[in-house]
Amino acid sequence: MVTAFLVGICLALGQHILYTRLHHRNEDDEDKKVRMVLYGRALAYFSKVAFGGCVILCYRQRIWRTFRERPLSVWSIDQLFLATEDPSLFVNWETLSKAPLAVAMALIIWLIPLATIIFSPGALSFGWYFEISSSNISVPSLNFSAESYKDWRKPVIMADGTKKKSLMFYNTTDAQAASEGWFDYYDKPSSDLTRISLMTAYSGTTSSLNRPDARFESCGGNYNCTFSTTFIGPGYKCEEMASGIGDSGRLVEFGAPFNTSMLVPEGRNVYYADIDIGEYARPQSDNLSSQGGVPLGPIPEELGVFKVEPLLWIGYSINSSERLPDNSPYAVNWTHRYDPRIFRCVHYETRYTVKWNYTEPFFATEVSHDFVAPVIDTNFTRNADGTVNFDDPGPAENFISPRTDVLLYKKISAYHAMGQSLRNFLRGKLELEAPIPGPSYARVYSDITQTRLVSNVSSTPLDNLPDLIQAFYADMVLSLFSAPQMLVVSEQWAEVNRTRYQSTFIYHPEKLWGCYAPVIFLTFIILLLGAWTIWQDGTTWSVGFSRIMVTTRNSTLDDISRGACLGNDPFPLELMHTRLQFGVLNEFSEIEYMAMEGLQGVGHCAFGVPSELSPIRKGVPYAGLKRRSERRAAFKEKVD
Known part of the structure; x- marks a missing residue:
């Protein structure tokens, strides 16, 4: 029970961690996006299994305690045994009045999938996220001093193979730059500068020109900045x-x-x-x-x-x-x-x-x-x-x-x-x-x-x-920024404040824990009740076939169930309304009531009518397998 509870908590934390990592993450790959969603749902499903398993184990301990304390009709006993698959016990007044704690635990078993599998994945959704960030990146700038070091005889080549363009054309006293005292001198604005000036004037706008990808280059991506x-x-x-x-x-x-x-x-x-x-x-x-x-x-x-x-x-x-x-x-x-x-x-x-x-x-x-x-x-x-x-x-x-x-x-x-x-x-x-x-x-x-x-x-x-x-x-x-091939266009580092709307995963942790918190709290309470019940009873209980078989070895039950041994539906109503209780039978079989030397007589615990039962006492070894073997060996020796 404790392991199932802790595993459930770990799985819920795993779902939270997964959703936290996906929060505000943009994923363009649709297949990967679907996988991430399925991973979260898988974690939710397994957490349901863990928490539900813990509650079911505790529930089993509780119903056996209920069977010992109160006589119930066979119908109600059936409903309590089948609580995880048959919700009819929630409309049975007998189970509601005589086994309210067990019914409440069964109700929680039914509600856990609603909180974990249905609602918890809703904490992760898709939507437009307004992202605000700040980054120190390289942005376009102007450096007119670059013209100071430009020699028109030696072109400056850009990464794409094009040449950097100067703002002006030069004349010279020696094109080969070989004669003594040669120098270059200004002639007129370059054709590239003239083109930019004309475009600025003719644009008719109240702003400067810029390159088409200026926002992407200046903001460091698809941002506003x-x-x-x-x-x-x-x-x-x-x-x-x-x-x-x-x-x-x-x-x-x-x-x-x-x-x-x-x-x-x-x-x-x-x-x-x-x-x-x-x-x-x-x-x-x-x-x-x-x-x-x-x-x-x-x-x-x-x-x-x-x-x-x-x-x-x-x-x-x-x-x-x-x-x-x-x-x-x-x-x-x-x-x-x-x-x-x-x-x-x-x-x-x-x-x-x-x-x-x-x-x-x-x-x-x-x-x-x-x-x-x-x-x-x-x-x-x-x-x-x-x-x-x-x-x-x-x-x-x-x-x-x-x-x-x-x-x-x-x-x-x-x-x-x-x-x-x-x-x-x-x-x-x-x-x-x-x-x-x-x-x-x-x-x-x-x-x-x-x-x-x-x-x-x-x-x-x-x-x-x-x-x-x-x-x-x-x-x-x-x-000039509209022509990155201009020599004066350079870069500088700047603090860029960026914003953008993007379709991302959006995680609301309050929704996730709003689903899991009641489940964890109620499961923990039920875990305490289950542990307390085990301590009260001094043993653990199960609902397997072998357990049902040994707890129904009662001649009275054999008599009242004659003609209804196929396990078929519909079941005889008279038998369904018979009230049974779980306890120690007052009549023992030969082996069970004969007390041998050095051996204590052991009672048989079984379902029966309340009049033939005595309360089960904690610490008494009812039909323990080891004692039963010893008792049979002693009986055989005595007979021989």
């Missing part, structure tokens, strides 16, 4: 210089190339950009060959030198939607008030902190800028009359030369190529025909209309244009 990356790259820092008609104080101070008179309503331009002052000249010299820009003759001293990074001077006018009063000098041509604004953008080396959010099938970025230092820290000097001399930047020691610091020069070239790609879209102007006499429409002389910086309704610049240009340029930089 968030993480942050930090890198150094180029960025434009924009600052408003004038707001409103006639606001020219800061424009004069910073040497602006135009003022608000160029803009609506005083001028014709709703957008005007002067962004090429100090631009890197192309070609750099008049004596360059068509083969890689090799100079034909002496090499100019300033060949390839970056003296200044062009400033972005941009003016635009915004329709305030407020109607002009009739006495306004601008009411002759305009119906609403336009507010002209001018701002300046400086190209900075910038520390980017990007928060990525991948949520299938979308992604979003939150970019913050930390402007470190100007890409080229020079300014134009002033003439004697205070005007700006755009032909004389300085100081000369801040020029970036390809002859001296080659690593810095190549990185600045990469920044310049990125800035030039943006400036190609900002260059030019938009004129606006006044609504009076009308009609009003925009004349387009700029590629800015191909970007998201212009309204789709009016083809005029959007409000808050300085911030929009900063964000647009940042998205152009981030769009």
Whole structure:
């Protein structure tokens, strides 16, 4: 009994351990998934066998105790013997009233399979699980310093055999890199960068471009995720210089190339950009060959030198939607008030902190800028009359030369190529025909209309244009991630917070132990009752044929059962209602009542009518096999 109880507990623990290991486990193999479920059900079945076996053993001890204490009809005795296969004892008043403990134990035997086999496997199910995890993995990043070490003569090969692409094309003074004092110098943005810039502008979205498998690669699998990356790259820092008609104080101070008179309503331009002052000249010299820009003759001293990074001077006018009063000098041509604004953008080396959010099938970025230092820290000097001399930047020691610091020069070239790609879209102007006499429409002389910086309704610049240009340029930089073959695309380690819904096993331990706890508790109580019954009786009991045979050796039973010895159904009702009890027969056979010398007389225990029985006493060796053998030998000797 104890072994069966402990085995049942071990099997229940085994089912719990199996389900715990399967909890939130994704299994795509359907055959293996079915096997795991069957393993759990097998454990539940065997635990039912163990607990049920323990209760049945205890039940057998109890019914024999009941048979000794109370006379019961043959019908009720039959029902108690057949309790594990015949539930009719639960509707028999005699068994309910005279053997309530045995009936309760029989009821538990019937209920154990319900708890173990039927309900306990329900603790393991399938469903969508929202998995939350965090992992330190390698994510895409940008490293513009990689351009510093790139030699176009020696291609960098990727794992798939393709070549890494640079952000710019170079010219050189010696294609073979053999002559003394040779150097490479910047030519223009590469075709790959131009393609990425165009796609960013033409996408019309408010986010950067990215590769199709970016979520899988960045999140380390089929997850949604968030993480942050930090890198150094180029960025434009924009600052408003004038707001409103006639606001020219800061424009004069910073040497602006135009003022608000160029803009609506005083001028014709709703957008005007002067962004090429100090631009890197192309070609750099008049004596360059068509083969890689090799100079034909002496090499100019300033060949390839970056003296200044062009400033972005941009003016635009915004329709305030407020109607002009009739006495306004601008009411002759305009119906609403336009507010002209001018701002300046400086190209900075910038520390980017990007928060990525991948949520299938979308992604979003939150970019913050930390402007470190100007890409080229020079300014134009002033003439004697205070005007700006755009032909004389300085100081000369801040020029970036390809002859001296080659690593810095190549990185600045990469920044310049990125800035030039943006400036190609900002260059030019938009004129606006006044609504009076009308009609009003925009004349387009700029590629800015191909970007998201212009309204789709009016083809005029959007409000808050300085911030929009900063964000647009940042998205152009981030769009480099869409081309992993770009040299500047690298990797860095980041803490990635990942989530995903997946179809998994879901284990509810409270359901499993909600089934097993009552079974274990009741089985333990019954085990104690069974042990107590064995201690009371001083022996154990069984319901095998041999036990039934020896406990029904009673002449009275022979007399009342004549004509009903086939074990057939239907059984005589008169006999079924006869009340019997288990005890010591008061009449002994010859062998059983003769007391020999040195031997004690032993009674016979059997079923019979209550009037012919005496109570069974603990410790008396009723019909023990050893004593019976001794008694027969002594009797034979006496007779001889």
